[in-house]
Amino acid sequence: MIYNIPFIAVAALVIIGLYAVIFKRNLIKIVIGITLIESGVNLFLITLGYREGSTAPIYTNSPAGTMSLPVPQALTLTSIVIGVAVLALMLSLSVHIYRHYGTLDVRKIGKEEEQ
Amino acid sequence: MSIEQLIQDIVTHSPALIIAIPLLGAFLTPLISRINDKIRNIFVILTVGLTGFIAFLLSYDVLINGNIHSYVFGGGRSVIALPSGSSFAIRILFEVDGLNAFMIIIGAILAFVGVIYSYSFMKGNTGLDKYYTLILLMIAGMFGMMLTGDMFNFFVFLEITSISSCALIAFWTNKGKSIEAGFKYIVISTIGALFVLFAIALLYGKYNALNMAVLANSIDIVNNGFIDKTALVLLISGLAMKAGIVPMHMWLPDAYGRAPSSVTIILIGTTQASLYALFRVCFTLYGSQLTQTLKYIRFNLGGSTVIFDIRLNGVFALIIIVLAILTIVVGVLMALKQNNLKRMIAFAAIAEIGYMFLAVGAWVWVIGSEHGMVALKGGIFHIINDALDIGLLFLVAGAIYYVTKETSLNKMGGLARNMKYTTIFFVIGLLAVSGMPPMNGFASKLLIYESIYHVNPILSIIAILCSILLLAIFVKVFHSAFLGPKIPKFDKVKEAPISMLIAMGMIACLIIFFGLFPNFIVENIVEPAANAIIDNSSYISHIIGGA
Numbered sequence: 001m002i003y004n005i006p007f008i009a010v011a012a013l014v015i016i017g018l019y020a021v022i023f024k025r026n027l028i029k030i031v032i033g034i035t036l037i038e039s040g041v042n043l044f045l046i047t048l049g050y051r052e053g054s055t056a057p058i059y060t061n062s063p064a065g066t067m068s069l070p071v072p073q074a075l076t077l078t079s080i081v082i083g084v085a086v087l088a089l090m091l092s093l094s095v096h097i098y099r100h101y102g103t104l105d106v107r108k109i110g111k112e113e114e115q
Numbered sequence: 116m117s118i119e120q121l122i123q124d125i126v127t128h129s130p131a132l133i134i135a136i137p138l139l140g141a142f143l144t145p146l147i148s149r150i151n152d153k154i155r156n157i158f159v160i161l162t163v164g165l166t167g168f169i170a171f172l173l174s175y176d177v178l179i180n181g182n183i184h185s186y187v188f189g190g191g192r193s194v195i196a197l198p199s200g201s202s203f204a205i206r207i208l209f210e211v212d213g214l215n216a217f218m219i220i221i222g223a224i225l226a227f228v229g230v231i232y233s234y235s236f237m238k239g240n241t242g243l244d245k246y247y248t249l250i251l252l253m254i255a256g257m258f259g260m261m262l263t264g265d266m267f268n269f270f271v272f273l274e275i276t277s278i279s280s281c282a283l284i285a286f287w288t289n290k291g292k293s294i295e296a297g298f299k300y301i302v303i304s305t306i307g308a309l310f311v312l313f314a315i316a317l318l319y320g321k322y323n324a325l326n327m328a329v330l331a332n333s334i335d336i337v338n339n340g341f342i343d344k345t346a347l348v349l350l351i352s353g354l355a356m357k358a359g360i361v362p363m364h365m366w367l368p369d370a371y372g373r374a375p376s377s378v379t380i381i382l383i384g385t386t387q388a389s390l391y392a393l394f395r396v397c398f399t400l401y402g403s404q405l406t407q408t409l410k411y412i413r414f415n416l417g418g419s420t421v422i423f424d425i426r427l428n429g430v431f432a433l434i435i436i437v438l439a440i441l442t443i444v445v446g447v448l449m450a451l452k453q454n455n456l457k458r459m460i461a462f463a464a465i466a467e468i469g470y471m472f473l474a475v476g477a478w479v480w481v482i483g484s485e486h487g488m489v490a491l492k493g494g495i496f497h498i499i500n501d502a503l504d505i506g507l508l509f510l511v512a513g514a515i516y517y518v519t520k521e522t523s524l525n526k527m528g529g530l531a532r533n534m535k536y537t538t539i540f541f542v543i544g545l546l547a548v549s550g551m552p553p554m555n556g557f558a559s560k561l562l563i564y565e566s567i568y569h570v571n572p573i574l575s576i577i578a579i580l581c582s583i584l585l586l587a588i589f590v591k592v593f594h595s596a597f598l599g600p601k602i603p604k605f606d607k608v609k610e611a612p613i614s615m616l617i618a619m620g621m622i623a624c625l626i627i628f629f630g631l632f633p634n635f636i637v638e639n640i641v642e643p644a645a646n647a648i649i650d651n652s653s654y655i656s657h658i659i660g661g662a
Contacts, residue, residue, distance in 0.1 A: 027298065030302060034309075037309050038305075038309055041309050044316050071319075071325075072319070085274075089278060089282060093297055093298045094298070097291070097295065109295055
C-alpha cells in the first residue's frame with residue numbers, strides 16, 4: 001500500500017487538474033489546472049524510474065547496489081522545461097485578455113460583435 | 116565529389132537536415148532582419164524552399180525506390196544485443212517509410228506556399244522578425260512530428276509545434292478574439308499533449324522502450340493488456356483533440372478563423388501531422404493487434420449457443436465511423452450558419468477531416484478485403500487534397516481581407532469586378548472542396564463514396580449529401596462576395612499583390628494537376644503510403660532486423 005501512494009497522488013493531481021480545467025471559469029484557475037495535470041504526469045514518470053533504496057545513477061564513485069533509472073528523469077526534465085514555456089505563454093495570453101476585456105471570466109470574453 | 120554522390124549524401128542525412136535547416140533559420144532570422152526586411156523575407160523563403168527540396172528528394176527516394184530510411188542521432192547502431200540474447204533499443208532515431216514520406220510532401224507544399232504568401236500579406240505589421248522565427252519553428256516542429264520514430268521525441272515536437280502555433284494564432288494581439296482563440300488552442304493542445312505523455316510513460320513503464328518500432332513489436336493487448344489498452348485510449352483521445360475530430364473540435368474554427376491566413380495554411384499542416392500520428396499509433400504501433408479478439412460474448416438462443424467475437428478492429432471501426440459521420444455532419448451544418456468567411460471555411464475543414472476518417476474507418480471495418488484497400492487509398496489521397504483545397508480557400512479569404520479589411524460576408528459584394536484572378540482561384544477551390552470534376556476533390560471523394568457503399572449504403576448517402584451541401588454553401592459565398600451590385604466602398608479595391616497571387620496560383624495548379632491525373636498520383640504517392648499503413652512489419656524489421 002505504502003508504495004502505491006505516489007500513484008494515488010498522480011491520479012489525484014490529474015483528476016483535480018482536469019476538474020479545474022473543465023469547471024472553473026477563471027482563466028488563471030484553468031492555467032493552474034493544466035499545471036496540476038503536468039505535475040501529475042511528471043510525478044508518474046519519476047515514480048516509474050525509482051526503486052527502493054537506490055542511489056543516483058552516477059557510475060563513477062557510487063556504492064554498489066541498485067541505481068534508479070536515469071531515462072525517466074531525463075524525460076521529466078525535458079517535460080518540465082516545455083511546461084515552463086507553455087505556462088509562460090498561457091499567462092502572457094491571460095494578461096493580454098485582461099487588458100483587452102478587463103476580466104478573466106471565460107463567460108465574458110470574446111462576446112463582442114464583429115465589426 | 117560528383118553530383119550524384121552529393122545528392123546521395125543529402126538523402127542519407129535528409130531526416131536530420133529537414134529539421135535542422137528551419138531550426139537554424141529560425142534563430143538566424145532575428146539577426147538577418149537587423150539588416151533589411153526584404154532580405155529577411157527572401158532568406159526565410161529560401162530556407163523553407165531548401166527544406167522543401169530536401170523533403171522532396173527524401174520522399175522521392177522512399178516512395179519511388181521503395182527504401183525505408185532510418186537516421187540515428189549520435190551515429191552508430193540503434194539496437195544493442197544484450198548478453199541474454201534479447202536486443203535493447205538505444206538512441207533517438209528517425210524512421211521514414213511510405214506514410215511519413217507522403218506527409219512531408221504535404222508539409223513541404225503548405226510551408227512553402229505559406230511563407231511566399233506572408234511576403235505581402237504580413238507587410239505593414241510590426242514584430243515580423245518574431246513572426247518569421249515562430250513560422251520557421253512551427254515548420255521544424257511539424258516536420259519533426261512527421262519524421263520521428265521515437266515516442267518521447269514525438270511529444271517534444273508536438274509541444275514545439277503547439278507553442279509556436281499558439282503564439283502565431285494570437286499574433287494580432289490588438290484583437291481580443293484572436294487572443295481568445297490562442298488561449299483555447301494552447302489549453303486543448305497542452306492537455307492533449309499531456310495525455311500523450313502519460314500514455315508514453317505507461318508504455319515505457321511496461322516495455323522499457325520509447326522507440327516506435329520496438330514498441331510495435333512488443334505491444335500485446337490480449338495477455339495482460341490493460342496497460343496497452345489504457346495507453347491506446349489516451350493516445351487516441353490526446354491526438355484526436357489536436358486533429359480536430361468532432362467532440363474536441365471547438366478550438367479549430369476559432370484558431371483557423373482568427374489566425375492570419377498565412378499562418379492558417381501552415382496550421383492545416385500541423386493538424387494533419389497530428390492526424391498522421393493518430394494513424395501511426397493505430398496502424399503501426401497497434402497494427403499487429405488490430406484483428407485480435409478482445410472478448411467473446413455468448414448467448415443462448417433456443418438451445419444453440421451464439422458466440423459473438425468482438426475484435427479490436429470492429430470496435431475501432433465503429434468508433435471511427437460514428438465520429439467521422441458526426442464530424443462531417445456537424446462541420447457542414449455549422450458552416451451553413453456562419454457569417455464570417457474564414458470561420459465558414461474552418462467548419463468546412465472539419466467536415467473534410469471527417470471524410471478522411473470515414474474512409475479509414477471503412478478500411479478498418481473490412482480489413483483485408485479489396486474495397487477496403489480502395490477506401491484506404493481514397494482516405495489517404497483525400498488528406499493531400501483537403502490540405503490543398505482548404506488551403507486555397509483560406510488564402511483567398513486572406514486576400515479578400517487584405518484588400519477590403521472585411522471578414523463578414525454581409526458587407527462584401529461585387530469583388531469579381533476588381534479581383535479577377537482571386538475570383539478564378541476561389542471558383543477552383545469551391546469546386547475542389549465540394550468534390551466536382553475535374554478537380555482533385557472529385558477523384559478522392561469518388562473513391563471514398565464507392566468503397567463505403569460496400570460497408571453501408573447509408574454512410575455513402577450521408578457523405579454525398581454533405582458534399583452537395585458544401586457546394587451550396589460555397590456557391591452562396593461566391594454569390595455574396597464576388598457577384599452582386601457594385602459597392603461604392605470597394606470601388607478603388609485593387610487585385611491582391613503578386614506574391615499572394617503566386618501562392619494561390621501554385622496551389623490551384625496542383626489542384627488541377629491532381630484532378631486531371633489522379634491515377635498518376637494514386638500509383639506513385641498514395642499507394643506506398645497505403646501499403647505502409649496495411650503492413651507494419653517492414654517498419655518494425657527495418658529497426659529490429661529479422662523479426
